[in-house]
Amino acid sequence: MCLAVPMRLIERRDEFLGVVEAEGVQREVSLMLHPEAQIGDYLLIHAGYAIGAVDEEEARITLELLKQVAEAGEPQ
Amino acid sequence: MRKPARILLGHGGGGRLTHELVGDLFLPAFANPVLATLSDSALLPELPPGRPAFTTDAFVVDPPVFPGGDLGYLAVCGTVNDLAMAGARPLWLSLAMILEEGLEMALLETFVAGARRAAAEAGVAIVAGDTKVVPRGKGDRAYAVTSGVGVVPPGRELGDHLIRPGDAVLMSGSLGEHGAAIMAARHSLGGPALASDVAPLAGLVEALLGCGAAVRALHDPTRGGVATTCNEVARRSGLRMVLEESALPVSGGVASVCELLGLDPLYVACEGRLVAWVARDAAGQAVEALRGHPLGEGAARIGSVEEGDPHAAPLALRTAYGTLRPLDVLAGAELPRIC
């Protein structure tokens, strides 16, 4: 249970409000649960709130791992 | 006194206000000789040769003005497209509106301009109409009901009964644009990426039927989206349909809205798209014909028809991983979910 989508913070409107964007779709969201958000961060958005941020280094590591797994194909 | 800024009960009364509304707004917008007679019934020219086709539709949309269109444009396109899906050339439409007392005149002007634009794009005339007004609080701003007459040229036949196992399923463009734009507007999702795909498809249909490909049937995937339309056709024809997930065109904006609200693009309405069932060998030619038309730029083959199987789901999706899953009939309206 929990649909949450990564979206990039493009604007801060207030202490606790920001605007996030993904694929040209934008929404105002509350930053009350993740007030340390910075413009450019990829935030995890659930029910109109940022509940956390995507750690870009971890994401890069995971994607690199997946790339290796895909290239290795079937294990021998 | 200046002209009223809002619709009054009197506008539906049949008296002076009604005549002003018709004469100042509707008549000039839909200008055509048939309508101009303002007779009780539209007396039409002779029908061109072929089979007459007739359809009717009712339109309620919230919000009534949305990115890419409005109630009036949507209403005309909806009826034009129903006729076009039957292979008919749309000719004459009626437009009845039920207006809520208090509706801003500017909003009504938007609807009328939209209807006019759609009629012009589709090459149809709005030859009959009616207006009623309900008291404030008894109607959601405006409802529109359109009916339309067209003619299927001699020698042309389309229908689900013509679909055969082995046939190809084509989609004229990306899925879910209309429904996603509406849901986005309702839940405060904005941005440049979202606009309804609403458009009149008669020209696209002629381009497809004119290319010589063996087209069996056409349907526009409106409420319930592509999955609902394909389910209905599968059940009516007794055949099984399999769609290919990797082949479904979905724009980034629609994918994003669907992810956020927990919707499945396969079940989200389109208002400017058609699904075509064509003979297997004609698929390539048909896709090219669609792509050659401005409204069919994103056309693609999305699936195939198989023999019916009473033990298998009538409609299935082959995922990007080669696994198959059934695409069920929708229980009710798609609602945003968090889970």
Next chain:
Amino acid sequence: MRPGAYGDPAAVQALAARIRRAAERLPRPVTFMEVCGTHTHAIAAAGLRRLLPANVRLISGPGCPVCVTPVGYVDTAEALARRPRTLVCTFGDLMRVPSSRASLERVQAETGAVRVVYSPRDAVLLARDDPGQTVVFLGIGFETTVPTVAAALAEAEAAGVGNFLVLSGHKVMPPPLRALAADPEVRLHGLLCPGHVSVIIGARAYRFLPAEFALGCAVVGFAPTDVLRGVLALVEQAVAGRPAVANLYGRVVSDDGNRTAWALVERFFEPAGAVWRGLGEIAGSGLALRPQWRARDASRLGVEVGDAVEPAGCRCGEVLKGVIDPPACPLFATACDPGTPVGACMVSSEGTCAAWYRHERLAVSPARGEGGGA
């Protein structure tokens, strides 16, 4: 529709192959459970079960908050919708859940007093814009969602919006996980932990499972590669006999979780007993508004609610514990289906029975034979 990088088909096939290979070394068949409605949905949507070897079984547990919400909660919500000058706001998930006598969808048709919102914040704004109305937000959901409701309450407090109330049906995950791990009827060999709940509570929250029950855990996200990496990790843990908590969703899950969010939850909520539809009462598994917030607690509005009527004959409890598969229930696909759901597991599209009905029930046509099941 092409999957993103985390759904890359080549990576998915390669991971499936690794799982098959690793599973050859399993001493016995294993059963892993996921406890998140979004996982149930994601696994079904990608058909991932069909990629697993026969000795690795993936089942769904009580992870759908709608499914485990007791009938009485929905009855209360309906009674609130019939209360004068009251607007009930809810996530879409609850609208079609059958209650004792109706559903929110039907009560909306009767009263016009039910509104679907995407965010609890939308309900606060509705309350602000109409001070004469009591706006009740239906607070369902696990640890991912509770902080958003707490934040909505905080915003209402700060803005002086006194007419925003919450009917709490919130639940937390560790107590039912403990109950499942301790239940002799349930034989699990691994747990796929809910990725977004974990964003809030942290990966550390699951350490008691390997420590006290020798049950291995993998914290995973929702893309096909996330789920399969989790299954692979659990197979490897089972082969080695070394249960642990593997955090495979490090891109958003930390050890400690979101402390800011949980502090906000603790400001407004306290642990309470809660009834899990199909499982019964589990101590400390729910969240209730603290006594000092009684003015915002919709359960104190004193609406009259009829007796709760639970459906007879359904075996939801056993399905939710993963003890039986849906077809073993006599009501499955007969009296109980997604259009006319009887029990908890069918009410939401993430429920085990609903997911099974949609995705596992019918055979694939013989000519295809791609692992079966569509």
